[in-house]
Amino acid sequence: MDTHDLVVVGAGPAGAVAALHALALRPGASVLLLDARDFPRDKTCGDGVAAEVFDLLDDLGVTGVRELGLEVPMLRLRTPGGRVAHRAAPRPNRVVPRRWFDAALVDAAVHAGAELRRHRVRELTDDGDRIVLDGTLAGRAVVGADGAHSVVRRALGGPAPRPADTAVAIRGYAPVAADAETLTIEFAAGPHPAYAWSFPVPGGGANVGYGVFHRDGAGSRAELLARLAALLPGQVPDPATLRAHHLPLSTSPRVQPDGRVLLAGDAAAAVNPLTGEGIFDAVASGLLAGRNALRGAGAGAAQRASMERAFGRHQRHVGALARxxxxxxxxxxxxxxxxxxxxxxxxxxxxxxxxxxxxxxxxxxxxxxxxxxxxxxxxxxxxxxxx
Ligand SMILES: Cc1cc2nc3c(=O)[nH]c(=O)nc-3n(C[C@H](O)[C@H](O)[C@H](O)COP(=O)(O)OP(=O)(O)OC[C@H]3O[C@@H](n4cnc5c(N)ncnc54)[C@H](O)[C@@H]3O)c2cc1C
Structure with a gap:
Protein backbone atom coordinates (compact mmCIF):
# COMPACT_ATOMS: atom_id res chain seq x y z
CA MET A 1 0.00 0.00 0.00
CA ASP A 2 1.27 3.45 -1.03
CA THR A 3 0.82 5.26 2.33
CA HIS A 4 1.21 9.01 2.97
CA ASP A 5 0.87 11.31 5.98
CA LEU A 6 -1.79 13.24 4.06
CA VAL A 7 -3.68 12.60 0.85
CA VAL A 8 -5.50 15.61 -0.61
CA VAL A 9 -8.25 14.79 -3.11
CA GLY A 10 -8.65 17.68 -5.57
CA ALA A 11 -6.00 20.28 -6.42
CA GLY A 12 -8.22 23.36 -6.79
CA PRO A 13 -7.62 26.29 -4.41
CA ALA A 14 -8.91 24.41 -1.33
CA GLY A 15 -6.76 21.33 -1.96
CA ALA A 16 -3.57 23.12 -3.03
CA VAL A 17 -3.75 25.43 0.01
CA ALA A 18 -4.43 22.49 2.37
CA ALA A 19 -1.30 20.76 1.03
CA LEU A 20 0.72 23.96 1.31
CA HIS A 21 -0.31 24.68 4.89
CA ALA A 22 0.31 21.12 6.07
CA LEU A 23 3.81 21.27 4.57
CA ALA A 24 4.47 24.71 6.07
CA LEU A 25 3.61 23.36 9.52
CA ARG A 26 5.36 20.01 9.08
CA PRO A 27 8.10 20.27 6.44
CA GLY A 28 9.09 16.83 5.24
CA ALA A 29 5.61 15.32 5.68
CA SER A 30 4.61 13.09 2.77
CA VAL A 31 1.69 14.89 1.09
CA LEU A 32 0.06 13.42 -2.00
CA LEU A 33 -2.08 15.84 -4.05
CA LEU A 34 -4.48 14.00 -6.37
CA ASP A 35 -6.53 15.49 -9.17
CA ALA A 36 -8.65 13.94 -11.88
CA ARG A 37 -7.16 16.39 -14.39
CA ASP A 38 -3.77 17.67 -15.50
CA PHE A 39 -2.72 21.27 -14.73
CA PRO A 40 -3.03 23.90 -16.02
CA ARG A 41 -6.75 23.27 -16.49
CA ASP A 42 -9.79 25.49 -16.93
CA LYS A 43 -12.30 25.74 -14.07
CA THR A 44 -15.80 27.02 -14.71
CA CYS A 45 -15.77 30.27 -12.73
CA GLY A 46 -16.26 34.03 -12.94
CA ASP A 47 -12.54 34.43 -12.17
CA GLY A 48 -13.32 37.18 -9.61
CA VAL A 49 -10.84 36.90 -6.74
CA ALA A 50 -11.57 38.91 -3.59
CA ALA A 51 -8.83 41.09 -2.09
CA GLU A 52 -8.98 38.99 1.11
CA VAL A 53 -7.78 35.90 -0.79
CA PHE A 54 -4.40 37.52 -1.41
CA ASP A 55 -4.01 38.31 2.32
CA LEU A 56 -4.34 34.59 3.07
CA LEU A 57 -1.89 33.67 0.29
CA ASP A 58 0.58 36.30 1.55
CA ASP A 59 0.42 34.73 5.02
CA LEU A 60 1.23 31.36 3.44
CA GLY A 61 4.20 32.89 1.60
CA VAL A 62 2.68 32.32 -1.87
CA THR A 63 3.78 35.25 -4.00
CA GLY A 64 3.25 36.26 -7.63
CA VAL A 65 -0.42 35.21 -7.87
CA ARG A 66 -1.73 38.79 -7.58
CA GLU A 67 0.28 39.77 -10.63
CA LEU A 68 -1.44 37.11 -12.78
CA GLY A 69 -4.68 39.05 -12.58
CA LEU A 70 -6.20 42.41 -13.38
CA GLU A 71 -6.88 44.83 -10.53
CA VAL A 72 -10.48 46.06 -10.77
CA PRO A 73 -11.18 48.97 -8.41
CA MET A 74 -14.93 49.48 -8.92
CA LEU A 75 -18.07 47.44 -8.29
CA ARG A 76 -21.49 48.18 -9.85
CA LEU A 77 -24.69 46.55 -8.63
CA ARG A 78 -28.05 47.17 -10.33
CA THR A 79 -31.48 45.83 -9.34
CA PRO A 80 -34.40 45.09 -11.68
CA GLY A 81 -36.15 48.00 -9.95
CA GLY A 82 -33.42 50.35 -11.28
CA ARG A 83 -31.43 51.02 -8.06
CA VAL A 84 -27.71 51.34 -8.85
CA ALA A 85 -24.73 51.32 -6.48
CA HIS A 86 -21.48 52.06 -8.35
CA ARG A 87 -18.53 52.69 -6.07
CA ALA A 88 -14.90 51.84 -5.46
CA ALA A 89 -14.70 48.61 -3.46
CA PRO A 90 -13.17 49.00 0.04
CA ARG A 91 -10.10 47.27 -1.47
CA PRO A 92 -9.60 46.49 -5.16
CA ASN A 93 -10.51 42.95 -6.12
CA ARG A 94 -8.88 41.10 -9.01
CA VAL A 95 -9.88 38.99 -11.96
CA VAL A 96 -7.50 36.07 -12.42
CA PRO A 97 -8.32 33.37 -15.00
CA ARG A 98 -8.60 30.14 -13.03
CA ARG A 99 -6.36 28.31 -15.50
CA TRP A 100 -3.50 30.49 -14.18
CA PHE A 101 -4.63 30.99 -10.58
CA ASP A 102 -5.07 27.30 -9.80
CA ALA A 103 -1.88 26.25 -11.62
CA ALA A 104 0.13 28.79 -9.59
CA LEU A 105 -1.18 27.36 -6.30
CA VAL A 106 -0.47 23.79 -7.45
CA ASP A 107 3.07 24.81 -8.46
CA ALA A 108 3.59 26.36 -5.01
CA ALA A 109 2.38 23.15 -3.32
CA VAL A 110 4.71 21.00 -5.43
CA HIS A 111 7.58 23.41 -4.75
CA ALA A 112 6.89 23.02 -1.01
CA GLY A 113 7.20 19.23 -1.34
CA ALA A 114 3.76 17.86 -2.31
CA GLU A 115 3.64 15.06 -4.86
CA LEU A 116 1.07 15.84 -7.60
CA ARG A 117 -0.50 12.82 -9.25
CA ARG A 118 -3.31 12.49 -11.79
CA HIS A 119 -5.88 10.16 -10.27
CA ARG A 120 -9.69 10.25 -10.07
CA VAL A 121 -10.71 8.99 -6.62
CA ARG A 122 -13.79 6.77 -6.60
CA GLU A 123 -13.88 5.05 -3.21
CA LEU A 124 -12.71 5.59 0.38
CA THR A 125 -12.59 3.03 3.18
CA ASP A 126 -11.67 3.58 6.82
CA ASP A 127 -8.95 1.14 7.85
CA GLY A 128 -8.75 2.30 11.51
CA ASP A 129 -5.42 4.13 11.62
CA ARG A 130 -5.54 5.17 7.95
CA ILE A 131 -7.96 5.88 5.09
CA VAL A 132 -7.62 3.74 1.97
CA LEU A 133 -8.45 5.24 -1.43
CA ASP A 134 -9.42 3.00 -4.33
CA GLY A 135 -7.72 0.04 -2.65
CA THR A 136 -4.22 1.20 -3.62
CA LEU A 137 -3.41 4.47 -1.81
CA ALA A 138 -3.66 5.37 1.87
CA GLY A 139 -3.42 8.48 4.02
CA ARG A 140 -3.16 8.93 7.79
CA ALA A 141 -5.49 11.81 7.01
CA VAL A 142 -7.45 12.73 3.87
CA VAL A 143 -8.66 16.18 2.83
CA GLY A 144 -11.66 16.09 0.49
CA ALA A 145 -11.28 19.18 -1.71
CA ASP A 146 -12.85 17.61 -4.76
CA GLY A 147 -15.36 20.32 -5.53
CA ALA A 148 -19.10 20.60 -5.99
CA HIS A 149 -19.77 16.90 -6.71
CA SER A 150 -17.41 15.65 -4.03
CA VAL A 151 -16.90 11.89 -3.86
CA VAL A 152 -15.32 12.35 -0.41
CA ARG A 153 -18.38 14.19 0.95
CA ARG A 154 -20.60 11.35 -0.31
CA ALA A 155 -18.30 8.75 1.26
CA LEU A 156 -18.76 10.53 4.62
CA GLY A 157 -22.52 10.09 4.28
CA GLY A 158 -23.17 13.72 3.33
CA PRO A 159 -26.68 14.07 1.90
CA ALA A 160 -27.11 15.23 -1.71
CA PRO A 161 -27.36 19.04 -1.65
CA ARG A 162 -30.95 20.33 -1.71
CA PRO A 163 -32.03 22.32 -4.79
CA ALA A 164 -32.50 25.44 -2.64
CA ASP A 165 -28.88 25.15 -1.42
CA THR A 166 -27.40 24.77 -4.90
CA ALA A 167 -26.80 27.58 -7.37
CA VAL A 168 -26.31 26.96 -11.08
CA ALA A 169 -24.21 29.28 -13.23
CA ILE A 170 -22.96 29.45 -16.78
CA ARG A 171 -19.92 31.43 -17.88
CA GLY A 172 -18.05 32.26 -21.10
CA TYR A 173 -15.53 34.79 -22.41
CA ALA A 174 -16.66 37.85 -24.41
CA PRO A 175 -14.43 40.11 -26.53
CA VAL A 176 -15.34 43.32 -24.64
CA ALA A 177 -16.12 44.12 -21.02
CA ALA A 178 -19.18 46.12 -19.95
CA ASP A 179 -16.74 48.43 -18.10
CA ALA A 180 -12.99 47.79 -17.97
CA GLU A 181 -12.66 49.34 -14.47
CA THR A 182 -15.68 47.68 -12.87
CA LEU A 183 -17.03 44.32 -11.73
CA THR A 184 -20.52 44.70 -13.23
CA ILE A 185 -23.47 42.82 -11.68
CA GLU A 186 -27.06 43.04 -12.99
CA PHE A 187 -29.64 41.35 -10.77
CA ALA A 188 -32.58 39.61 -12.45
CA ALA A 189 -36.27 39.71 -11.58
CA GLY A 190 -37.90 36.36 -10.80
CA PRO A 191 -38.79 33.93 -8.03
CA HIS A 192 -35.15 33.13 -7.13
CA PRO A 193 -32.22 35.51 -6.68
CA ALA A 194 -30.13 35.56 -9.86
CA TYR A 195 -27.67 37.84 -11.60
CA ALA A 196 -25.61 38.35 -14.73
CA TRP A 197 -21.99 39.51 -14.51
CA SER A 198 -19.27 41.01 -16.69
CA PHE A 199 -15.78 40.93 -15.16
CA PRO A 200 -12.91 42.44 -17.19
CA VAL A 201 -10.07 39.95 -17.75
CA PRO A 202 -6.34 40.64 -18.23
CA GLY A 203 -5.50 41.49 -21.86
CA GLY A 204 -9.03 42.76 -22.70
CA GLY A 205 -12.45 41.16 -22.93
CA ALA A 206 -14.53 39.82 -20.08
CA ASN A 207 -15.64 36.77 -18.19
CA VAL A 208 -19.44 36.98 -18.51
CA GLY A 209 -22.12 34.74 -17.08
CA TYR A 210 -25.44 34.23 -15.39
CA GLY A 211 -26.23 32.37 -12.16
CA VAL A 212 -29.44 31.39 -10.33
CA PHE A 213 -29.48 30.67 -6.59
CA HIS A 214 -31.81 27.64 -6.81
CA ARG A 215 -31.12 24.50 -8.82
CA ASP A 216 -34.78 24.04 -9.76
CA GLY A 217 -35.10 27.62 -10.94
CA ALA A 218 -32.19 27.54 -13.38
CA GLY A 219 -33.94 26.17 -16.47
CA SER A 220 -32.09 25.02 -19.56
CA ARG A 221 -28.75 26.21 -20.87
CA ALA A 222 -30.58 28.17 -23.59
CA GLU A 223 -32.71 29.90 -20.93
CA LEU A 224 -29.64 30.84 -18.87
CA LEU A 225 -28.04 32.36 -21.96
CA ALA A 226 -31.22 34.20 -22.93
CA ARG A 227 -31.32 35.83 -19.48
CA LEU A 228 -27.65 36.79 -19.75
CA ALA A 229 -28.33 38.39 -23.17
CA ALA A 230 -31.36 40.27 -21.80
CA LEU A 231 -29.47 41.68 -18.79
CA LEU A 232 -26.16 42.43 -20.49
CA PRO A 233 -26.86 42.99 -24.19
CA GLY A 234 -23.60 43.38 -26.07
CA GLN A 235 -21.75 40.97 -23.75
CA VAL A 236 -21.78 38.01 -26.15
CA PRO A 237 -19.72 35.02 -25.00
CA ASP A 238 -17.72 32.92 -27.45
CA PRO A 239 -19.80 29.69 -27.61
CA ALA A 240 -16.62 27.57 -27.42
CA THR A 241 -15.92 28.95 -23.92
CA LEU A 242 -19.37 28.35 -22.40
CA ARG A 243 -19.55 26.00 -19.42
CA ALA A 244 -22.08 25.57 -16.61
CA HIS A 245 -21.55 24.15 -13.13
CA HIS A 246 -23.19 23.79 -9.72
CA LEU A 247 -22.23 25.85 -6.65
CA PRO A 248 -22.93 24.20 -3.23
CA LEU A 249 -24.05 27.04 -0.94
CA SER A 250 -23.13 27.44 2.71
CA THR A 251 -26.83 27.22 3.64
CA SER A 252 -26.46 23.43 3.07
CA PRO A 253 -26.47 21.14 6.12
CA ARG A 254 -22.98 20.93 7.67
CA VAL A 255 -21.08 17.69 7.07
CA GLN A 256 -17.87 17.09 9.06
CA PRO A 257 -17.80 13.91 11.13
CA ASP A 258 -15.05 12.93 13.58
CA GLY A 259 -12.16 10.92 12.17
CA ARG A 260 -9.38 11.24 9.67
CA VAL A 261 -11.32 12.72 6.71
CA LEU A 262 -11.78 16.49 6.40
CA LEU A 263 -13.73 18.58 3.91
CA ALA A 264 -12.77 21.96 2.45
CA GLY A 265 -14.01 24.38 -0.21
CA ASP A 266 -16.96 23.39 -2.42
CA ALA A 267 -16.74 19.84 -1.01
CA ALA A 268 -17.62 21.40 2.38
CA ALA A 269 -20.40 23.45 0.69
CA ALA A 270 -18.72 26.72 1.60
CA VAL A 271 -19.96 28.97 -1.26
CA ASN A 272 -21.42 32.35 -0.24
CA PRO A 273 -25.21 32.20 -0.80
CA LEU A 274 -25.47 35.93 -1.55
CA THR A 275 -22.85 36.17 -4.28
CA GLY A 276 -21.68 32.70 -5.34
CA GLU A 277 -18.17 33.68 -4.24
CA GLY A 278 -16.32 30.52 -3.30
CA ILE A 279 -12.59 31.08 -3.78
CA PHE A 280 -12.09 32.93 -0.49
CA ASP A 281 -14.01 30.22 1.35
CA ALA A 282 -12.03 27.49 -0.45
CA VAL A 283 -8.69 29.04 0.48
CA ALA A 284 -9.72 29.84 4.07
CA SER A 285 -11.19 26.36 4.70
CA GLY A 286 -8.23 24.73 2.92
CA LEU A 287 -5.89 26.50 5.35
CA LEU A 288 -7.82 25.10 8.31
CA ALA A 289 -7.88 21.61 6.77
CA GLY A 290 -4.11 21.64 6.18
CA ARG A 291 -3.52 22.41 9.86
CA ASN A 292 -6.15 20.07 11.29
CA ALA A 293 -5.15 17.14 9.06
CA LEU A 294 -1.99 16.84 11.15
CA ARG A 295 -4.06 15.85 14.22
CA GLY A 296 -4.56 12.21 13.23
CA ALA A 297 -7.76 10.67 14.59
CA GLY A 298 -8.76 14.07 16.07
CA ALA A 299 -8.64 15.78 12.65
CA GLY A 300 -12.36 15.76 11.81
CA ALA A 301 -13.46 17.10 15.20
CA ALA A 302 -10.79 19.83 15.04
CA GLN A 303 -11.89 20.84 11.53
CA ARG A 304 -15.55 21.05 12.60
CA ALA A 305 -14.63 23.33 15.53
CA SER A 306 -12.32 25.49 13.39
CA MET A 307 -14.92 25.91 10.66
CA GLU A 308 -17.52 27.01 13.20
CA ARG A 309 -15.11 29.50 14.78
CA ALA A 310 -13.99 30.90 11.43
CA PHE A 311 -17.25 30.87 9.48
CA GLY A 312 -20.18 30.19 11.84
CA ARG A 313 -21.33 33.74 12.53
CA HIS A 314 -20.67 34.93 8.98
CA GLN A 315 -22.60 32.01 7.50
CA ARG A 316 -25.58 32.60 9.80
CA HIS A 317 -25.68 36.25 8.72
CA VAL A 318 -25.41 35.60 4.97
CA GLY A 319 -27.92 32.73 5.31
CA ALA A 320 -30.45 35.09 6.91
CA LEU A 321 -29.84 37.71 4.21
CA ALA A 322 -30.20 35.08 1.48
CA ARG A 323 -33.65 34.22 2.88
C1 LIG B 1 -19.98 29.73 -13.24
C2 LIG B 1 -19.32 29.95 -11.90
C3 LIG B 1 -18.80 31.20 -11.59
C4 LIG B 1 -18.13 31.40 -10.37
N1 LIG B 1 -17.55 32.62 -10.15
C5 LIG B 1 -16.83 32.81 -9.02
C6 LIG B 1 -16.11 34.02 -8.85
O1 LIG B 1 -16.08 34.93 -9.71
N2 LIG B 1 -15.42 34.19 -7.69
C7 LIG B 1 -15.39 33.21 -6.73
O2 LIG B 1 -14.76 33.43 -5.69
N3 LIG B 1 -16.04 32.04 -6.90
C8 LIG B 1 -16.73 31.79 -8.04
N4 LIG B 1 -17.33 30.59 -8.23
C9 LIG B 1 -17.17 29.52 -7.20
C10 LIG B 1 -15.75 28.91 -7.29
O3 LIG B 1 -15.49 28.54 -8.62
C11 LIG B 1 -15.63 27.68 -6.37
O4 LIG B 1 -16.22 27.97 -5.13
C12 LIG B 1 -14.17 27.29 -6.16
O5 LIG B 1 -13.59 26.85 -7.36
C13 LIG B 1 -14.04 26.19 -5.11
O6 LIG B 1 -12.71 25.72 -5.04
P1 LIG B 1 -12.40 24.21 -4.60
O7 LIG B 1 -10.94 24.10 -4.53
O8 LIG B 1 -13.23 23.85 -3.43
O9 LIG B 1 -12.99 23.32 -5.80
P2 LIG B 1 -12.62 23.30 -7.34
O10 LIG B 1 -12.02 24.57 -7.75
O11 LIG B 1 -13.85 22.81 -8.03
O12 LIG B 1 -11.50 22.16 -7.45
C14 LIG B 1 -11.84 20.81 -7.26
C15 LIG B 1 -10.77 19.95 -7.94
O13 LIG B 1 -11.04 18.58 -7.64
C16 LIG B 1 -10.84 17.79 -8.78
N5 LIG B 1 -11.67 16.58 -8.62
C17 LIG B 1 -13.02 16.49 -8.65
N6 LIG B 1 -13.41 15.23 -8.39
C18 LIG B 1 -12.28 14.52 -8.18
C19 LIG B 1 -12.03 13.15 -7.86
N7 LIG B 1 -13.03 12.27 -7.68
N8 LIG B 1 -10.75 12.74 -7.73
C20 LIG B 1 -9.72 13.62 -7.90
N9 LIG B 1 -9.90 14.92 -8.20
C21 LIG B 1 -11.17 15.38 -8.32
C22 LIG B 1 -11.26 18.68 -9.94
O14 LIG B 1 -10.62 18.26 -11.15
C23 LIG B 1 -10.77 20.05 -9.47
O15 LIG B 1 -9.48 20.35 -9.92
C24 LIG B 1 -18.01 30.34 -9.43
C25 LIG B 1 -18.54 29.08 -9.74
C26 LIG B 1 -19.18 28.88 -10.96
C27 LIG B 1 -19.72 27.51 -11.28
Missing part, protein backbone atom coordinates in the same frame (compact mmCIF):
# COMPACT_ATOMS: atom_id res chain seq x y z
CA UNK A 324 -34.55 37.93 2.85
CA UNK A 325 -33.23 38.38 -0.68
CA UNK A 326 -36.08 36.32 -2.15
CA UNK A 327 -38.60 38.91 -0.91
CA UNK A 328 -39.55 41.64 -3.36
CA UNK A 329 -38.28 44.99 -2.18
CA UNK A 330 -35.29 43.73 -0.18
CA UNK A 331 -32.76 44.07 -2.99
CA UNK A 332 -33.99 47.57 -3.88
CA UNK A 333 -33.70 48.60 -0.22
CA UNK A 334 -30.21 47.11 0.17
CA UNK A 335 -28.75 48.47 -3.07
CA UNK A 336 -30.50 51.81 -2.58
CA UNK A 337 -28.91 52.10 0.87
CA UNK A 338 -25.52 50.98 -0.52
CA UNK A 339 -25.73 53.72 -3.16
CA UNK A 340 -26.53 56.35 -0.53
CA UNK A 341 -24.17 55.21 2.25
CA UNK A 342 -20.56 54.07 1.95
CA UNK A 343 -20.90 52.11 5.21
CA UNK A 344 -23.70 49.94 3.74
CA UNK A 345 -21.78 49.37 0.51
CA UNK A 346 -18.61 48.32 2.34
CA UNK A 347 -20.57 46.06 4.69
CA UNK A 348 -22.26 44.39 1.68
CA UNK A 349 -18.90 43.80 -0.04
CA UNK A 350 -17.41 42.21 3.09
CA UNK A 351 -20.47 40.00 3.51
CA UNK A 352 -20.42 38.95 -0.13
CA UNK A 353 -16.71 38.51 -0.76
CA UNK A 354 -15.13 37.81 2.61
CA UNK A 355 -16.13 36.78 6.12
CA UNK A 356 -18.07 39.92 7.04
CA UNK A 357 -21.11 40.12 9.30
CA UNK A 358 -24.06 42.51 9.31
CA UNK A 359 -23.25 45.74 11.14
CA UNK A 360 -26.11 47.25 13.18
CA UNK A 361 -25.56 50.64 11.49
CA UNK A 362 -25.83 49.18 7.98
CA UNK A 363 -28.82 47.05 8.96
CA UNK A 364 -30.66 50.11 10.30
CA UNK A 365 -30.03 52.02 7.05
CA UNK A 366 -31.36 49.13 4.91
CA UNK A 367 -34.31 48.45 7.23
CA UNK A 368 -35.34 52.10 6.95
CA UNK A 369 -35.97 51.52 3.25
CA UNK A 370 -37.69 48.13 3.54
CA UNK A 371 -41.40 47.71 2.90
CA UNK A 372 -42.88 46.81 6.32
CA UNK A 373 -44.30 43.56 4.89
CA UNK A 374 -40.74 42.27 4.36
CA UNK A 375 -39.74 43.02 7.96
CA UNK A 376 -42.87 41.35 9.40
CA UNK A 377 -42.42 38.23 7.24
CA UNK A 378 -38.74 37.93 8.20
CA UNK A 379 -39.49 38.29 11.95
CA UNK A 380 -42.17 35.60 11.67
CA UNK A 381 -39.78 33.26 9.82
CA UNK A 382 -36.84 33.80 12.19
CA UNK A 383 -38.63 34.35 15.48
CA UNK A 384 -36.24 37.24 16.18
CA UNK A 385 -33.00 38.81 15.05
CA UNK A 386 -29.85 37.10 13.82
CA UNK A 387 -27.06 36.69 16.33
Missing amino acids: LAVRPGFLDAAIGAAAAHRTVFDCAVRLGLGRGTVSPAALALVAGRLPSAVIRAHRRARGGAVR
